[in-house]
Every structure is written in C-alpha cells, then in structure tokens.
Amino acid sequence: MQILLVEDDRLLAKGLQQALQKQGYAVNHIETGKACLHVVENEPPDIVVLDLGLPDLDGLMVLKQIRNLSSDLPVMLLTARDSADDKVAGLDGGADDYLVKPFEMIELLARLRVLERRLSAVKSAEINIGEIVLDTTSHYVTFKGDELELPRKEYMLLKLLLENAGRVQTRTNLENRLYSWDEEVASNAVEVHVHHLRKKLGADFIRTIRGVGYKVDCK
C-alpha cells in the first residue's frame, strides 16, 4: 500500500513516515499542495494523508482539486482545527476521513486499515486464502496452521498479493507499493522477495504471469 503524506511540519511528517513504514506502508512525503496535485496526477498513490494547513494552497482547495483528478482516491485529512464547521467542510469536500491533531498513532493506523479494506477485494481484517491466514491488524501470518515470521518486505508483498487475489499485479505496481521514494531498490527486488516467499509457501502459490507480473488465485 502506498501512502502520499502531504504535511509541512517536518518533525511530525518524519515521525509519521517512520511509524507508517514500520507498519508496512510505502510512504512518500511532500510538503506542499502543488506537489500533492502533481503527484496525484502523475503517479497516483493508494491513499492520500493530507494536512489542511499547507504553506502554499488551502488544504480544502487541494482536496477539491484531488477530487477533480480522481473521484475515488481515498483522502484522510489531518488538521489542527477542531471545529465542527471544518469537519463538515472537509467531509462535504469529498474527504473519506478526518483526524484532529494531536492524534494517537493507533487511531490513524486503524482508520487507514478501514480505507485500505475499501480498496481491497478482502473486506475483513483477516485474509484467508489457500492455507495462508494473514491478520492485517497484528501482522500475524500462518501457513498450514504454523506461524510464519516474515521480513517486512515479504509481509508487505504477500499482503498486496492476497488483497488483490485474482488480479495480476505488475512488477512496477508492486515495487511502488513496497518501496518509498527515499528507499534504494535493487532492480530485481520484487523477484527476490517472490523467490523467498515461494521457498516458504511452496512454488505454486504465487504464479508468474510471464511478461506482466504476479498473481495469487482467489481460493
């Protein structure tokens, strides 16, 4: 899952980025409304986390323009303004959710999971496909009933494939959702993670769609 974090408070942004990356999100951070619109137009993320108090454009204006570009891109607003009017303006402006600063990280994570489930073919916190059970809340994974401890990128990749079961995922798409802009990526990174997952889950669970990418079947 790739999050675009639009926040001009660098300290807060850095903390959020680290915490979200630790939870298995690729997080790309920018500081202005103009940059946000440029990214949404050219390299759309899965979810936008948008601070309303930006240095260049009013956050509600940015939200409006995001909606002109994409009607269904999930947007979570962050704001220091705690008034009902602002909340209503944000939600009426097409935001999917709204958090008032300061907020608890666990609350942001829970709300992001709700937005994620909306994007996923799977509508519950627990994904059960084949002999794999993956709990998106606790990050607990079992295979044939045994706990499977996965390195973070392998967990992220498996979750992406399970959430999109039945749909082919291109290498580029997977790479963008596994790595933030500031992370170095080897050109064969996705292949290497798939290779490691196959060793743990058997060779057939993740299918290679030649010339395109990878796929996990629905059941």
Ligand code: CA
């Ligand atoms: Ca701000």
